[in-house]
Amino acid sequence: xxxxxxxxxxxxxxLLLLPQFLILLFFFFIPSLRALTQSVLxxxxxxxxxxxxxxxNFTELxxxxxxxxxxxxxxxxxxxxxxxxxxxxxxxxxxTDHIIRGRSxxxxxILLPYAIAPAIAGILWAFLFNPAVGPLAQILHGLGIAxxxxxxxxxxxxxxxxxxxxxxxxxxxxxxxxxxxxxxxxLMEAAAVDGAGPIRRFVSIGLPMLGPTVFFxxxxxxxxxxxxxxxIIDAVTKGxxxxxxxxxxYKVYVDGFVNLNLGSSAAQSxxxxxxxxxxxxxxxxxFDRKVNYGV
Amino acid sequence: MVERAPVLSFxxxxxxxxxxxxxxxxxxxxFVAGSLSIAEVQKVPLxxxxxxxxxxxxxxxxxxxxxxxxxxxxxxxxLGITAGKIAVSLLSAFAITYFxxxxxxxxxxxxxxxxxxxxxxxxxxxxxxxxxxxxxxxxLADTLHLADLWRWISGHDxxxxxxxNMVNTxxxxxxxxxxxxxxxFLFRQFFLTVPDELCEAARLDGASPLRFFWSILLPxxxxxxxxxxxxxxxxxxxxxxxxxxxxxxxxxxxxVIALKNLIPRSDSEPAWNVAMSGALLTMxxxxxxxxxxxxxxxxxxxxxSK
Numbered sequence: 001x002x003x004x005x006x007x008x009x010x011x012x013x014x015l016l017l018l019p020q021f022l023i024l025l026f027f028f029f030i031p032s033l034r035a036l037t038q039s040v041l042x043x044x045x046x047x048x049x050x051x052x053x054x055x056x057n058f059t060e061l062x063x064x065x066x067x068x069x070x071x072x073x074x075x076x077x078x079x080x081x082x083x084x085x086x087x088x089x090x091x092x093x094x095x096t097d098h099i100i101r102g103r104s105x106x107x108x109x110i111l112l113p114y115a116i117a118p119a120i121a122g123i124l125w126a127f128l129f130n131p132a133v134g135p136l137a138q139i140l141h142g143l144g145i146a147x148x149x150x151x152x153x154x155x156x157x158x159x160x161x162x163x164x165x166x167x168x169x170x171x172x173x174x175x176x177x178x179x180x181x182x183x184x185x186x187l188m189e190a191a192a193v194d195g196a197g198p199i200r201r202f203v204s205i206g207l208p209m210l211g212p213t214v215f216f217x218x219x220x221x222x223x224x225x226x227x228x229x230x231x232i233i234d235a236v237t238k239g240x241x242x243x244x245x246x247x248x249x250y251k252v253y254v255d256g257f258v259n260l261n262l263g264s265s266a267a268q269s270x271x272x273x274x275x276x277x278x279x280x281x282x283x284x285x286x287f288d289r290k291v292n293y294g295v
Numbered sequence: 296m297v298e299r300a301p302v303l304s305f306x307x308x309x310x311x312x313x314x315x316x317x318x319x320x321x322x323x324x325x326f327v328a329g330s331l332s333i334a335e336v337q338k339v340p341l342x343x344x345x346x347x348x349x350x351x352x353x354x355x356x357x358x359x360x361x362x363x364x365x366x367x368x369x370x371x372x373x374l375g376i377t378a379g380k381i382a383v384s385l386l387s388a389f390a391i392t393y394f395x396x397x398x399x400x401x402x403x404x405x406x407x408x409x410x411x412x413x414x415x416x417x418x419x420x421x422x423x424x425x426x427x428x429x430x431x432x433x434x435l436a437d438t439l440h441l442a443d444l445w446r447w448i449s450g451h452d453x454x455x456x457x458x459x460n461m462v463n464t465x466x467x468x469x470x471x472x473x474x475x476x477x478x479x480f481l482f483r484q485f486f487l488t489v490p491d492e493l494c495e496a497a498r499l500d501g502a503s504p505l506r507f508f509w510s511i512l513l514p515x516x517x518x519x520x521x522x523x524x525x526x527x528x529x530x531x532x533x534x535x536x537x538x539x540x541x542x543x544x545x546x547x548x549x550x551v552i553a554l555k556n557l558i559p560r561s562d563s564e565p566a567w568n569v570a571m572s573g574a575l576l577t578m579x580x581x582x583x584x585x586x587x588x589x590x591x592x593x594x595x596x597x598x599x600s601k
Binding site for chain 2: 032108130150178231256
């Protein structure tokens with residue numbers, strides 16, 4: 001709260017807030033409420049009959065093998081993507097912190113995928129690993145691996161995980177580089193005088209001080225994996241083969257817009273909302289720490 | 296850098312070169328494939344050096360994906376989201392930081408809540424909202440039985456059917472994506488760091504709130520606005536799910552969505568050369584933005600995520 005302010009009546013501030021609130025009302029609050037109400041309704045695809053069914057949509061979801069498979073796939077995909085992204089970003093950030101010449105050149109190149117839409121990242125990797133023409137697929141075939149993401153579920157999942165990570169490493173990387181810059185040089189020097197080598201210093205000083213950043217990035221990676229990778233799935237595998245890449249957010253879309261099963265789709269939306277809320281709450285823990293300790 | 300360690304810096308350079316290669320290999324092969332003829336791109340193994348068909352593939356992609364129209368759409372949508380979000384956020388951040396009014400905290404929390412849900416989780420109801428933005432008013436009319444009321448007053452039968460369809464329109468593409476409050480909080484954080492004395496001095500000089508906003512606060516916010524604008528432009532350009540739902544009219548598709556239709560499917564001719572040159576074309580504008588405005592971009596990225 002500002003000490004200095006224009007303490008006038010509610011007229012002007014209301015006017016200033018109006019555009020924001022109109023947009024939020026129409027495109028955020030009403031749709032979110034609709035999702036909540038729809039999730040307890042059962043309507044036929046043409047919307048002619050609507051019936052209140054309590055929590056049937058939810059119990060049906062958890063009973064369906066398809067939904068449980070989707071949850072399991074999402075789990076594998078997001079955890080794999082998160083681990084790969086963080087690990088590679090950490091190694092790259094560590095390396096960037098230890099060199100002097102050429103920093104900005106490396107940084108510029110590694111940042112490039114941020115500009116590239118997830119869908120395009122997916123298309124690039126789909127080409128590299130295309131069993132008929134892709135150069136990387138040809139290398140795999142040369143090694144005697146029957147690589148075919150169109151048929152083999154594991155290959156498909158691996159492909160979208162690689163594409164999703166490739167697109168997102170730059171994000172984690174830049175936060176880790178910034179985080180490492182904040183580690184006091186005097187601390188590192190003191191450790192060096194005590195005989196700790198660069199890797200020891202990174203593990204014992206750098207990493208713990210990066211802790212909150214790594215936590216924040218892990219949460220952001222999960223949000224990215226859960227929601228923004230929709231484009232990769234839709235452009236590359238369409239959830240297949242045999243549901244192997246049918247992650248939760250893609251299933252919401254297919255059930256809602258292709259199968260027109262609105263009640264189930266809304267119930268799935270509500271479950272995803274809860275997950276998004278959880279992630280946001282976790283992020284605030286990070287905010288709190290930043291405020292308390294002024295890192 | 297605390298001590299000299301030539302071996303370590305060598306290893307670090309090797310790691311970074313490997314990282315840069317991981318970034319560049321897909322881009323390089325996209326370029327190679329994009330410069331081959333359709334016969335060459337199907338050869339096994341794929342040539343490692345580019346061919347001479349790059350320009351003709353670009354032309355083919357440009358025509359096939361309707362880029363002369365879809366690029367314009369992408370520019371309009373990306374700029375619309377950027378300008379809209381910044382304008383709306385600046386105003387509301389100004390309201391909640393510089394005024395004391397009764398429902399200030401309520402307004403604050405309502406905006407705050409909207410930070411939490413990405414558009415992906417509420418696509419079906421949001422689509423309904425855009426398909427008929429007047430729907431809430433219709434519900435209101437239905438619940439209040441306005442039609443019956445009117446019949447009772449005037450004796451005429453009326454049906455109230457309100458409709459405002461925004462599918463296949465720019466507002467329909469842009470407005471739902473403005474509805475997130477990240478930018479509001481970014482500006483609020485920034486306004487809180489602006490010295491109180493500026494506001495006091497402006498008031499002593501008799502400046503109205505809007506005058507203070509326009510002549511003092513806005514110029515001070517320019518660096519933040521630029522940084523945020525870059526992030527939002529990339530966000531808008533790279534949107535996928537939302538424009539995808541709007542491709543009922545091909546002329547309203549964005550470049551990324553149009554590109555999707557170039558990807559060879561199993562039953563079509565494997566024209567990966569055209570698809571790859573189209574991909575390079577579509578990623579060109581955001582890449583240029585990042586390369587040219589890198590310093591601002593980094594600031595915007597780190598700011599807007601906290």
